[in-house]
Amino acid sequence: MTEDIRRFVVEEGDAGVRLDRxxxxxxxxxxxxxxxxxxxxxxxxVGGVQAKKGGQKVKGGDVIEVTIPPPKTLELVxxxxxxxxxxxxxxxxxxxxxxxxVVHPAPGHENDTLVNALLAHCGDLKGIxxxxxxxxVHRLDKDTSGLLVVAKDEATHQALxxxxxxxxxxxxxxxxxxxxxxxxxxxxxxxxxxxxxxxKKMAVVEEGKEAVTHYRVLASGSGLSLVEVKIETGRTxxxxxxxxxxxxxxxxxxxxxxxxxxxxxxxLKEVIKAMGRQALHHHRxxxxxxxxxxxxxxxxxxxxxxxxxxxxxxxxxG
Numbered sequence: 001m002t003e004d005i006r007r008f009v010v011e012e013g014d015a016g017v018r019l020d021r022x023x024x025x026x027x028x029x030x031x032x033x034x035x036x037x038x039x040x041x042x043x044x045x046v047g048g049v050q051a052k053k054g055g056q057k058v059k060g061g062d063v064i065e066v067t068i069p070p071p072k073t074l075e076l077v078x079x080x081x082x083x084x085x086x087x088x089x090x091x092x093x094x095x096x097x098x099x100x101x102v103v104h105p106a107p108g109h110e111n112d113t114l115v116n117a118l119l120a121h122c123g124d125l126k127g128i129x130x131x132x133x134x135x136x137v138h139r140l141d142k143d144t145s146g147l148l149v150v151a152k153d154e155a156t157h158q159a160l161x162x163x164x165x166x167x168x169x170x171x172x173x174x175x176x177x178x179x180x181x182x183x184x185x186x187x188x189x190x191x192x193x194x195x196x197x198x199x200k201k202m203a204v205v206e207e208g209k210e211a212v213t214h215y216r217v218l219a220s221g222s223g224l225s226l227v228e229v230k231i232e233t234g235r236t237x238x239x240x241x242x243x244x245x246x247x248x249x250x251x252x253x254x255x256x257x258x259x260x261x262x263x264x265x266x267x268l269k270e271v272i273k274a275m276g277r278q279a280l281h282h283h284r285x286x287x288x289x290x291x292x293x294x295x296x297x298x299x300x301x302x303x304x305x306x307x308x309x310x311x312x313x314x315x316x317x318g
Contacts, residue, residue, distance in 0.1 A: 014060070018057060019055070032054075036054050039054050043069070083121055096148075097140055099303065101114055103140060104139075114136075135157030138234060141237070144280045146281045147283070171282065172229070174228060174281045175226075175250050179247070189210070189212050190210075190242070191204065201237075201256075211241075216228045224264075227243075243256075244256040251309065252276070260272065275306065276305075285298050
């Protein structure tokens with residue numbers, strides 16, 4: 001893939017506009033940060049002279065030349081994997097992430113992640129931040145299953161990130177928790193940050209970032225409850241920490257779940273052990289397609305391992 005050179009002539013009506021703002025209106029799909037990067041890399045010229053900063057003002061008649069290099073290849077090994085994809089077009093895809101699959105490469109999981117699988121699956125990645133990679137818009141923990149949206153180009157990625165940050169995306173989870181909350185419906189509003197001692201954990205702390213979780217008990221019995229959870233914010237481990245905070249941790253959670261209650265039946269304990277992960281599933285998601293403007297809603301049924309615990313407990317989703 002060769003570099004792409006684009007030229008623009010500044011009209012009198014645009015005289016006095018910042019260079020980065022001018023280019024933002026001309027380079028479709030490029031974010032301000034990406035344009036800033038091109039300028040810093042010396043890839044933007046104004047009147048044949050290399051631009052120094054995005055804040056410089058353009059003049060009528062200026063010829064602006066932008067050299068867009070091909071996306072850099074991400075130094076990861078593509079991994080062929082069957083992905084349960086609910087929807088896909090040239091801009092994005094929505095998939096149903098299975099439990100146990102790590103999303104991003106990390107120590108111990110360099111080449112067996114969702115990103116590796118997407119590199120093998122997607123032949124039309126246009127690059128995020130100048131790198132040929134999928135744009136993971138939001139995250140799910142390794143052992144949390146369910147819906148995940150992935151952007152294929154920078155403009156789509158930024159638009160989806162904006163929707164998530166402005167709380168325009170509806171995110172609904174299903175969780176199995178120990179016991180039954182005294183209030184069958186409520187809102188948990190706290191501040192979350194890294195645990196002051198156990199740095200791999202999150203905790204409720206005064207100086208943290210605000211986290212808001214709404215929950216509703218759908219069914220309860222046999223020492224467990226099926227809970228529908230909607231989150232306004234997307235803090236790390238938010239649902240897991242919040243359910244622990246109100247005294248009803250998620251079933252099977254190895255970090256925040258604590259010991260399994262003694263009063264559970266032996267058969268139920270065995271099914272929970274067999275599940276081997278926290279019973280948390282991203283069940284439903286609603287967002288607006290950044291390109292078409294279409295409202296999109298997706299729903300993923302509970303996976304078999306959580307359903308097995310639900311059946312053993314004699315519970316049914318409401």
